[in-house]
Amino acid sequence: MTNPVLELKEITTKVNQGTNRELTILKNISLKVNKGDYITIIGTNGSGKSTLFNVISGLMQVSVGKIYLNGKDITNLKEENRSKFLSRVFQDPKLGTAPRMTVAENLLLALKRGEKRNFLPRNLKNYFPQFIQLTKSMHNGLENRLNAPTEVLSGGQRQALSFLMAIIKKPDILLLDEHTAALDPKTSATLMNETDNQISRGHLTALMITHKLEDALKFGNYLLILNQGKIKFIFGKEEKKRLTVNELEKFLI
Amino acid sequence: MNMIVSAIGQGLLWALLGLGLYLTFRILNFADMTVEGTFPLGAAVAVTSITQGVSPILATLFAGVIGIIAGLITGLLYTKGKIPSLLAGILVMTAIYSINLRIMSKSNISLFGKANLFVNKFLSNLPKYFDSVFIGLLFIIIFTLFISFSLNTNFGQAFIATGDNPQMAKSLGIKTDRMIILGLMISNGLVGICGALIAQNNGYADINMGIGTIVIALASIIIGEVIFKNLTLNQRLVAVTLGSIIYRLLLLLVLQLGFNTNDLNLISAIVLAICMMLPQLEKKFNLKKVLLKGVRKHD
Numbered sequence: 266m267t268n269p270v271l272e273l274k275e276i277t278t279k280v281n282q283g284t285n286r287e288l289t290i291l292k293n294i295s296l297k298v299n300k301g302d303y304i305t306i307i308g309t310n311g312s313g314k315s316t317l318f319n320v321i322s323g324l325m326q327v328s329v330g331k332i333y334l335n336g337k338d339i340t341n342l343k344e345e346n347r348s349k350f351l352s353r354v355f356q357d358p359k360l361g362t363a364p365r366m367t368v369a370e371n372l373l374l375a376l377k378r379g380e381k382r383n384f385l386p387r388n389l390k391n392y393f394p395q396f397i398q399l400t401k402s403m404h405n406g407l408e409n410r411l412n413a414p415t416e417v418l419s420g421g422q423r424q425a426l427s428f429l430m431a432i433i434k435k436p437d438i439l440l441l442d443e444h445t446a447a448l449d450p451k452t453s454a455t456l457m458n459e460t461d462n463q464i465s466r467g468h469l470t471a472l473m474i475t476h477k478l479e480d481a482l483k484f485g486n487y488l489l490i491l492n493q494g495k496i497k498f499i500f501g502k503e504e505k506k507r508l509t510v511n512e513l514e515k516f517l518i
Numbered sequence: 519m520n521m522i523v524s525a526i527g528q529g530l531l532w533a534l535l536g537l538g539l540y541l542t543f544r545i546l547n548f549a550d551m552t553v554e555g556t557f558p559l560g561a562a563v564a565v566t567s568i569t570q571g572v573s574p575i576l577a578t579l580f581a582g583v584i585g586i587i588a589g590l591i592t593g594l595l596y597t598k599g600k601i602p603s604l605l606a607g608i609l610v611m612t613a614i615y616s617i618n619l620r621i622m623s624k625s626n627i628s629l630f631g632k633a634n635l636f637v638n639k640f641l642s643n644l645p646k647y648f649d650s651v652f653i654g655l656l657f658i659i660i661f662t663l664f665i666s667f668s669l670n671t672n673f674g675q676a677f678i679a680t681g682d683n684p685q686m687a688k689s690l691g692i693k694t695d696r697m698i699i700l701g702l703m704i705s706n707g708l709v710g711i712c713g714a715l716i717a718q719n720n721g722y723a724d725i726n727m728g729i730g731t732i733v734i735a736l737a738s739i740i741i742g743e744v745i746f747k748n749l750t751l752n753q754r755l756v757a758v759t760l761g762s763i764i765y766r767l768l769l770l771l772v773l774q775l776g777f778n779t780n781d782l783n784l785i786s787a788i789v790l791a792i793c794m795m796l797p798q799l800e801k802k803f804n805l806k807k808v809l810l811k812g813v814r815k816h817d
């Protein structure tokens with residue numbers, strides 16, 4: 266029996282502990298993610314979806330419970346040290362890229378995710394063939410902007426870049442937090458389809474938060490519903506196929 | 519002519535200060551007040567060492583090392599102690615004032631013409647004021663090359679990313695705290711060396727010689743940026759030196775206009791304020807259009 270890629274064991278997170286603003290966000294969450302799983306996650310605003318990702322990526326400490334990665338206890342591992350195994354794309358295009366650095370520079374930084382950064386010349390030009398091929402796959406002209414600082418890119422290009430940065434070095438687990446929500450419908454659909462392509466082509470293990478119920482049904486092989494910090498339902502691939510958006514809406518309330 | 523050469527020499531010597539602050543202020547987005555302490559600290563250490571018989575080169579090196587230590591302390595206060603950046607710098611700057619008095623044991627000590635970096639056979643054969651041009655060039659070239667090389671390594675890119683988007687940097691496994699500490703150390707090391715050079719050039723160290731250094735450093739950086747736009751990183755590093763020289767020439771001009779040296783800090787602050795407001799003013803008064811109109815042929 267191989268270990269699950271990720272295992273959450275009875276996770277509870279509290280913020281502002283010991284003050285009168287104390288709030289329990291995640292409540293007793295347990296979850297196993299196996300290699301190749303592609304889980305879409307939905308839940309109303311404030312149900313704790315992003316917090317779940319914060320806990321997995323180490324941005325936030327758990328108050329109770331354990332987190333295992335490939336069988337190893339990583340509960341107390343810092344965010345910087347977890348980055349070797351996982352990558353994440355945020356909803357806000359500004360969060361995922363270094364604005365004054367060029368597209369190529371950002372990609373190279375991401376290619377070395379979780380590695381020691383040596384004191385040798387970076388030889389950026391050597392990576393251009395790889396970067397051109399990779400950015401072309403996004404079909405949005407990013408391949409012509411490799412030398413542009415990312416702050417001048419469109420939101421769609423910037424978010425596509427964030428996504429490429431998350432997968433350029435294969436992560437054990439990929440976290441997507443409403444990564445197309447800030448984009449217009451057409452750009453969003455293109456990026457979502459390309460996301461799906463890359464995940465299946467690369468046999469990636471992924472968790473994807475979305476607020477679009479259609480997307481939650483269309484993509485992935487599991488569907489998880491979060492409600493007030495608890496896992497309310499998990500649907501498997503077959504059950505997911507039979508669900509409709511209308512039925513899903515009822516589960517959300 | 520002599521005065522212009524002297525101003526250029528001063529610009530080159532002071533450029534090290536601008537280069538140091540560039541690392542923190544521009545790359546790490548960290549307004550580091552420590553430099554107001556590190557600069558006179560470097561001066562005090564160098565002059566005191568030399569009067570104790572230490573060789574000028576070693577004394578200058580000491581100044582760099584002590585600057586590095588000051589940067590380390592500010593870095594630790596900020597990253598581990600979670601003290602806001604501005605306050606961390608001010609705390610260390612204030613503490614250094616007392617330490618400087620301890621080192622010098624009075625508020626001003628002179629080299630009394632003792633051996634220093636500016637006193638040697640080769641330099642004394644140069645025309646007047648060319649000694650500071652030579653030493654200034656030597657140091658600024660060495661350190662600009664060093665920083666330019668470093669920033670273009672994988673490590674340097676991680677350093678730049680730390681300043682540009684710390685959240686992203688962390689998520690890529692970059693140890694941002696370490697980067698910030700290291701940046702502050704190198705920056706203050708350069709500022710310490712700069713203080714040592716200026717003190718040796720002036721022939722004395724003074725407890726108050728740090729006042730206004732941050733403004734001078736920012737002026738070099740921002741004058742460079744205002745004049746030369748759309749530069750690559752390497753060009754930006756060089757622009758700091760050019761900015762520093764232009765700043766000295768501006769001061770020379772102002773003194774020629776009849777202001778006296780007591781007004782220098784006031785003038786420095788005004789020059790910096792104007793440079794920093796320039797992009798705003800440009801927008802507001804359409805300066806560019808008006809200026810261009812003034813030089814264009816009209817029909």
Ligand SMILES: Nc1ncnc2c1ncn2[C@@H]1O[C@H](COP(=O)(O)OP(=O)(O)O)[C@@H](O)[C@H]1O
Binds near residue numbers: 281288290309315
């Ligand atoms: N650091 C924090 N401090 C206080 N409250 C927080 C913090 N992080 C999240 N919360 C609260 O926890 C709840 C869940 O937030 P979040 O996980 O961002 O929800 P979602 O992503 O599902 O919309 C929200 O009510 C939010 O205000």
Ligand SMILES: [Mg+2]
Binds near residue numbers: 316
């Ligand atoms: Mg969210």
